[in-house]
Amino acid sequence: MHELSLVQGIVDSVQETAREKRGRVTSFKIEVGELSQFDIRLIRKLLADITTGTQLEGAKVLVEREKCRVRCLGCGSQWDFRQLAGALSNEEKEMVHFLPELISSCSKCPSCSKSYFEIEAGRSVRVAEVTLDV
Amino acid sequence: MSESDSVPDFRQGMIKRRLSDVRHVLLVLSGKGGVGKSVVSATLAAQLAASGFKVGLLDADIYGPSSALLFGTGTLPEEGKGGLTPPVSRGVKIMSVDLFASGRPLPLTGYGARQVLVELLALTHWGELDCLVADMPPATGDIMQVLTSLGGAQPSGLVVSMPDRLSTAVAHRVLELLRSEKVPTIGVLENMHRPGPGQVRGIRGPARLAREFGVPFLGALPFDSGVTNAVEQADVGALLKTEFAEKLRRATLPYMKTLRTD
Numbered sequence: 001m002h003e004l005s006l007v008q009g010i011v012d013s014v015q016e017t018a019r020e021k022r023g024r025v026t027s028f029k030i031e032v033g034e035l036s037q038f039d040i041r042l043i044r045k046l047l048a049d050i051t052t053g054t055q056l057e058g059a060k061v062l063v064e065r066e067k068c069r070v071r072c073l074g075c076g077s078q079w080d081f082r083q084l085a086g087a088l089s090n091e092e093k094e095m096v097h098f099l100p101e102l103i104s105s106c107s108k109c110p111s112c113s114k115s116y117f118e119i120e121a122g123r124s125v126r127v128a129e130v131t132l133d134v
Numbered sequence: 135m136s137e138s139d140s141v142p143d144f145r146q147g148m149i150k151r152r153l154s155d156v157r158h159v160l161l162v163l164s165g166k167g168g169v170g171k172s173v174v175s176a177t178l179a180a181q182l183a184a185s186g187f188k189v190g191l192l193d194a195d196i197y198g199p200s201s202a203l204l205f206g207t208g209t210l211p212e213e214g215k216g217g218l219t220p221p222v223s224r225g226v227k228i229m230s231v232d233l234f235a236s237g238r239p240l241p242l243t244g245y246g247a248r249q250v251l252v253e254l255l256a257l258t259h260w261g262e263l264d265c266l267v268a269d270m271p272p273a274t275g276d277i278m279q280v281l282t283s284l285g286g287a288q289p290s291g292l293v294v295s296m297p298d299r300l301s302t303a304v305a306h307r308v309l310e311l312l313r314s315e316k317v318p319t320i321g322v323l324e325n326m327h328r329p330g331p332g333q334v335r336g337i338r339g340p341a342r343l344a345r346e347f348g349v350p351f352l353g354a355l356p357f358d359s360g361v362t363n364a365v366e367q368a369d370v371g372a373l374l375k376t377e378f379a380e381k382l383r384r385a386t387l388p389y390m391k392t393l394r395t396d
Binding site: 001002004005006009010012013014016017073091095098099100101102104105106115116117118119123124126127130 | 141142143144145147148151213214215216217218231234235236238239240241242243245246247249250253254256257259
């Protein structure tokens with residue numbers, strides 16, 4: 001349930017952006033990285049609950065899943081989380097849920113079996129865009 | 135007028151808010167590995183907790199974490215609405231990547247290690263702390279950059295060096311960087327001191343280093359086989375009874391005094 005603190009952090013950050021730019025948030029977009037395995041419905045619900053009664057109430061909120069793309073630093077091949085997820089134990093999935101970079105602690109490149117990866121997209125939850133009326 | 139923009143990493147705000155309840159952050163640093171930073175960090179954290187302070191120990195050595203091993207804890211942090219609550223051992227709240235990785239390899243790039251640290255800082259619910267001790271990785275890379283520019287807390291540095299020329303020379307870089315990053319240094323600590331020829335004449339390297347930078351030389355901690363035994367047993371109680379620990383306690387008394395008065 002640490003999703004709640006992350007979503008609270010997102011809402012605080014969006015409000016801070018609005019304050020800094022002296023604007024009103026009309027919409028914002030959240031991308032939920034596949035690697036974190038967050039339940040996107042839960043993120044939507046938490047966002048709705050937390051923004052109720054705030055300046056963000058009424059703003060259009062878009063929450064989208066961002067596909068995970070990992071690149072091997074050894075051979076350069078790319079793959080996605082679904083290619084790896086099946087081989088992970090529940091303990092490993094939980095580890096990656098909290099700290100997405102630890103995917104390299106429990107997976108190997110499907111092409112060359114090396115361990116150093118770069119997460120190019122879809123690591124965790126992030127604010128992709130905020131639109132303000134200024 | 136409508137303006138569309140991406141926003142800064144929201145975790146920075148989370149870190150700032152979390153650290154606003156932390157009175158002091160102490161970075162335990164060195165120029166090279168193997169000088170005893172982790173043992174100094176763990177011992178100091180346990181001593182502060184035993185003296186009644188609220189203490190956290192952040193294992194910032196993301197590539198080679200050992201704080202959880204030193205305390206003999208492998209408990210996963212508790213997940214709750216406020217984030218991740220660290221396990222507590224001997225009164226010290228401990229957060230380490232190894233509580234998640236459980237001894238697995240950590241093949242991380244500099245960017246990856248930085249992401250892990252930022253995530254840990256953003257998620258960890260320390261609560262109110264008098265002091266957060268950060269066991270730093272050796273040298274002056276990404277992790278040092280993150281922890282010397284924390285929003286919400288002004289860190290201080292404690293530089294650990296062995297008496298030899300190599301250790302002292304690389305610790306010089308750390309002190310230079312602390313100075314340029316405007317991070318106050320509480321002092322230089324010599325570790326694994328063994329009296330012998332070559333060390334009895336003149337002023338030793340770490341003391342000279344402290345003098346060069348105008349920071350306190352906190353003293354010399356002995357090479358102590360009791361430390362090795364305590365670490366082997368993951369027995370922090372035994373560690374606290376060593377001559378090493380007693381000398382560390384005396385060396386850091388001025389810092390402890392600062393914690394009481396600030």
